[in-house]
Amino acid sequence: MKIILHLVEDKKFLQASINKFSIDPSIRNIFISIGKLKYDKKGSTIIISLPTIVINKFIRFIHFFVRGVVIHGFGNSFFNVQFNKIHNKVKILGIFWGFDLYSINGSKEDFLMPETIKMNRGSHNFSKKFGEKKFIEFINQRIDFVSTIVPSENKILNSHFPKANFKFTWFSYFDLENDVLNGIQNKKLVFSGQNILYGNNSSLWNNHIDGIEEIKSFKFNFDKIICPLSYSGSVEYRQKVIEVFSNEFKNKFRPLTSFLKYSDYLQLLLSCPYVFFNSKRQIGLGNLLFSIYLGSVVILNSNNPLFHFFLSNGIKVFSIEEAQSSESFELDISKNRENLGLLFNEEALKERSLQVIQNLIEE
Structure with missing residues (x-):
């Protein structure tokens, strides 16, 4: 049985990863995360948690039993993993999630706006931690395949690593029917309110405070900011976001x-026919897929690769400038749903997963 080894930091994506890579019964998948020693097994899939020091002791020998390695995001816990010790016989796929893609060879602040930069207290620059020269050599010389969350981000990798030999593939974690919609299709x-859903979490990437003037300049009427x-x-x-927005919008702001329970969260989303993400980088794809399917007017910063990804695939989203000049929006919900399905339905993801597996195991 051929073996693919996975290094996973964010366990929220673990089950989705297992589901997508388990479609080929001839493959055994071993998932490893950083942590105290722990072992589990689901069918033919093995899930292990190991300290970094243990991983580094065996990583140079994995070519004796492993055909391919998948690095699921270059997160903080992988800073000390000696990826460059992986033998050349083993094919490597690096999946860039976004936070790593935008700080590998530059500053996080390139994607933050002025008010948010003032609150930036740290960096996610993986290449600096790994050793910039070693990291660049690893990407240029040892990564065989790369995947970004959406293909429109590939040009960012090309600009960072013009000498790299890797090939682009596209792996997706969540399919529309089973992982995003959860049966709501x-x-x-029916929408039951006139609220704006603003951002997807409390990370700096959302540029929350910098979006205040944009929200105030929107032509359409809304009740609350969720x-x-x-x-x-x-x-x-x-706390700073809550303080500033509460002072500015008073009881129109709801943090x-x-x-929430899923049923309560769904009802909340149905009160938000408008969704605004002020991020300049790809973030919250699952939330956006859900909102687009519902029929929300999705407003994105035009610097965000998702803005161009959606439009180039016939999925209508709107720019900040359009929201500042329009009181109403023309939206073909059926067409948006159809085009979302072409990209993210179960069969499309199965085909992409099988291609990724084939790339890793072929001689």
């Missing part, structure tokens, strides 16, 4: 600081 849903702040980011940043 079989229900009749702002998810229940995860990611620092407590200090979250979400704790997780």
Whole structure:
């Protein structure tokens, strides 16, 4: 049985990763995360948690039993993993999630706006931690395949690594029917309010405070600003966003600081026919897919690769400038749903997953 080894930092994506890579029964997948020793097994899939020091002791020998390695995001816990020790016989796929893509060879602040930069207290620059020269050599010389969350981000990798030999592929974690919609496609849903959903979490990437003037300049009428702040980011940043927005919008601002039951969250989304993300980088794709399917007017910063990705695939989203000049929006919800399905339906993701697996195991 051929083996693919996975390094996973964010366990929220673990089950989705297992589902997508388990479609080929001839493959055994081993998923490893950083942490105290722990072992689990689901069918033929093995899930292990290991300290970094243990991973580094065996990583140079994995070519004796592993055909391919998948690095699921270059996160903080991987800073000390000796990826460059992986033998040349083993094919490597690096999946860039976004936070890593935008800081590997530059500054996080390139994607933050002025007010948010003032609150930036750290960096996610993986290449600096890994050793910039080693990291660049690793990407240029050892990565065989790369995937970004959406193909429109590929040009960012090309600009960072013009000498690299990797090939682009496209792996997606969540399919529309099973992972995003959770059965709502079989229900009749109607918007019940006139609110704006603003951002997807409490991370700096959302440029929350910098979006205040844009929101105030929108031509359309809205009741409240619903702002998810229940995860990611620092407590200090979250409190600052709440303070500034509460002072500016008073009772029109509603922060979400704790997780809601799915049914309650769905009702909240149905009160938000408008969705605004002020991020200059790809973020919150699952939230956006859900909102587009519902029929929300999705407003994105035009610097965000998702803006161009959606438009180039016939999925209508709107720029900040359009929201500043229009009181109403023409939106073909059926067409948006159809085009979302072409990209993210279960069969499309199965085909992409099988191609990724084939790339990793072929001689």
